[in-house]
Amino acid sequence: MTPAIRIAGVTKRFRSLQALAGIDLEVSQGEFFGLLGPNGAGKTTLISSLAGLSRPDSGTLEVMGHDVVRDYRAARLALGVVPQELVFDPFFSVREILRLQSGYFGLKHNDDWIDEILDNLDLTPKANANMRMLSGGMKRRVLVAQALVHRPPVIVLDEPTAGVDVELRQGLWQFIRKLNQDGHTIVLTTHYLEEAETLCGRIAMLKTGRIVALDTTANLLKRFSSHALRVTLAARVALPPMLAAKVTKEEGEVLEFGFERFDEVADILAGLKSAGGSIADMALGTPDMEQVFVGIMNQN
């Protein structure tokens, strides 16, 4: 099957800054894909190149098999982009904006679909309000609606939940999940790592214009993060070497042990008891994307 996105050897330099230093990436149709990285890693430049907003110095990008330069019309028809910046046109109402955006994509009578999007994004009561009258969260929803007017098979969301309240965030993800279940490919960039962990099946991590990790979310969690047992001792004790080797973090009386299997917990507790340690408090931690992210960024 044609990949939803194929990126091969893409480089881009802005004066002295190498924004993209040779990106190769394929995203399959129907995936929920995460693109993570610190600020300045090249995520937005990569998305801009895919959307035709920026021209790479070398390499090729395809959306649903269509080259974004040579076959730009088909590529852009297949792509919906929610930009990172909260931009809007102050001259028009929400419905006017969505009708215009439909027209730009060659769609004349699109009101049924526009109504459906408005309904799904809880924008129906604001359909005839001027864009200037909307709150930041509402404007963000209109940006999502604009990206969907032409029913693109591939949807790219560049930090769509930055500065958005919890309720809207949950509503937005519910809608995006539904689109993904309906077969749309979703590519997401976000700084909220727990969002990426929950939503994305596969994740690429970028640093200084390079992909430094690319795997399924489950594999990344397995490879770069482990379960943790966090124990607060009543007083410090000397640990036997077997137990000391499992300590991943140490802050005064608080010790953190890493483990793979849950039956190791009993061994750790037994080891502590035989070393004379008295446990004042205890908590179990699960692997999380933040650990993975920090681990990978520090490695590279």
Add this chain to the structure above:
Amino acid sequence: MEGFKTLLYKECLRFWKVGFQTVLSPVLNAVLYLLIFGHVLKDHVEPYPGVSYTAFLVPGLVMMTVLQNAFANSSSSLIQSKITGNIVFVLLPPISYREFYSAYVIASVLRGAACGLGVLLVSLPFVSFRIAEPAWIVAFTLLGGAFLGSLGVIAGIWAEKFDQLAAFQNFLIMPLTMLSGVFYSIHSLPAFWQGVSHFNPFFFMIDGFRYGFFGVADVSPWTSIAVVSACFAVLAVVTLKMLERGYKLRG
């Protein structure tokens, strides 16, 4: 094609929604010029035999309004979209650079023509004349409007802040239109300045446009149309090349 039509519609709707600023204000400005200059000079100057100064002034003011507003339309729309960031909404869809160019330039011509028509209609109570050759009026409105609309696209894309656009408008467009024979026949100028005027394409736009009203002008309308067409062709090629390369739009 639908994308082009929608962009053209949006550009027209944009200026129409703020019609006080984009159409009525320029009309009022031009009428004030007409009242003041017409009143002061009507008994002193007769530019062409049988043509009063006020009658002479009207076509000049109409064309000046067409040109200035055609420039203002594309340039202000583009710089506003760039600065607010909403330019992405027309860069993301499958609209070609030629469609992009055509939509902005045609909308500019329409705004220029709407303003020019407004000036002409409001002037009618003050002057009476018959229109000698309307085809020239239409031709110069379209070509002059397209020339300035194109220049507006260049300025709107080049300028990174409103101050730069204001400089473009006030130090280039305004002097070239004011010194193009709107208020005088270049035959009233010393020989040197007559020669200089022939390097100003705006002079040919105004002069050719005026020929359409009176059937008489400072130079042949064929010369004017040739100069204006050549200037427009060069400018159109430059603008299209800029857009094709994505200059300052697709970095």
